Amino acid sequence: MARRKKIYEGKAKIMYEGPEPGTLVQYFKDDATAFNAEKRAKVEGKGVLNNRLSEFFMKGLTQIGVPNHFIKRLNMREQLVRSVEIIPLEVVVRNFAAGSLSARLGMAEGTPLPRPIVEFCLKDDALGDPLVSEEHICAFGWATQQDLDDMISLALRVNDFMSGLMLAVGIKLVDFKIEIGRIWENDFQRLIVADEISPDSCRLWDIETGQKLDKDVFRRDLGNLTDAYTEVARRLGVLPSNVTHAPRPTLIN
Ligand SMILES: Nc1ncnc2c1ncn2[C@@H]1O[C@H](COP(=O)(O)OP(=O)(O)OP(=O)(O)O)[C@@H](O)[C@H]1O
Numbered sequence: 001m002a003r004r005k006k007i008y009e010g011k012a013k014i015m016y017e018g019p020e021p022g023t024l025v026q027y028f029k030d031d032a033t034a035f036n037a038e039k040r041a042k043v044e045g046k047g048v049l050n051n052r053l054s055e056f057f058m059k060g061l062t063q064i065g066v067p068n069h070f071i072k073r074l075n076m077r078e079q080l081v082r083s084v085e086i087i088p089l090e091v092v093v094r095n096f097a098a099g100s101l102s103a104r105l106g107m108a109e110g111t112p113l114p115r116p117i118v119e120f121c122l123k124d125d126a127l128g129d130p131l132v133s134e135e136h137i138c139a140f141g142w143a144t145q146q147d148l149d150d151m152i153s154l155a156l157r158v159n160d161f162m163s164g165l166m167l168a169v170g171i172k173l174v175d176f177k178i179e180i181g182r183i184w185e186n187d188f189q190r191l192i193v194a195d196e197i198s199p200d201s202c203r204l205w206d207i208e209t210g211q212k213l214d215k216d217v218f219r220r221d222l223g224n225l226t227d228a229y230t231e232v233a234r235r236l237g238v239l240p241s242n243v244t245h246a247p248r249p250t251l252i253n
């Protein structure tokens with residue numbers, strides 16, 4: 001079989017040229033990174049879980065009319081997506097204080113916010129993805145005011161959808177980030193949700209116990225990341241049936 005052209009290899013995924021123009025194959029790796037890739041590890045099974053979970057969330061978004069890049073899952077680690085021009089911003093939605101917002105504003109993690117707060121960070125690893133204002137975004141031309149309005153409304157729709165989905169399985173959606181891209185249909189430009197939606201890009205806490213079920217498990221050394229993601233997938237009913245997680249060795253006295 002002819003080798004596919006690799007378009008980009010990032011920290012968590014590889015993008016290959018797709019079978020048709022305007023498509024890409026998104027391959028989910030097992031690599032986990034945190035703190036701007038200062039901390040990294042291979043987490044067996046993470047890529048398979050994120051491929052399934054991102055498929056599940058994107059399909060649900062399609063069903064409620066939120067446009068996104070997902071076309072179809074190809075295999076355990078790959079999905080076919082529409083190629084977009086990524087807007088160089090991470091769009092963060094927060095429902096409860098956590099992470100950098102807690103650190104910056106001295107707010108205890110878990111404090112409910114008065115309303116969902118949308119933040120933008122510039123996608124620039126060298127600068128550590130700094131928080132930027134709408135003023136910066138428009139002045140420097142990363143997006144227009146119209147793009148910003150569309151991005152906020154997409155992000156809030158994703159938030160309502162994801163919050164409800166998670167609530168139904170006893171999980172609190174604390175915050176998440178998405179990436180958004182441009183596609184052209186004839187002469188019209190449209191913004192759609194791209195990249196991935198998975199426990200790598202969300203904060204998910206068990207409603208009863210507060211147990212973390214997201215990438216903070218890796219960032220803060222709180223246990224086994226695959227177990228946490230498997231629990232999310234199990235609750236949502238999307239656990240891949242053909243993946244068996246090898247039992248971990250048990251100590252025999
Ligand atoms: N539909 C799409 N079309 C084009 N590019 C996409 C699409 N979906 C995601 N991407 C881009 O593909 C890359 C996915 O790789 P990955 O998430 O591993 O990158 P990363 O290491 O997080 O780096 P960065 O996001 O800063 O480029 C990202 O750069 C993302 O912006």
Ligand SMILES: [Mg+2]
Pocket residue numbers: 010011012
């Ligand atoms: Mg990424």
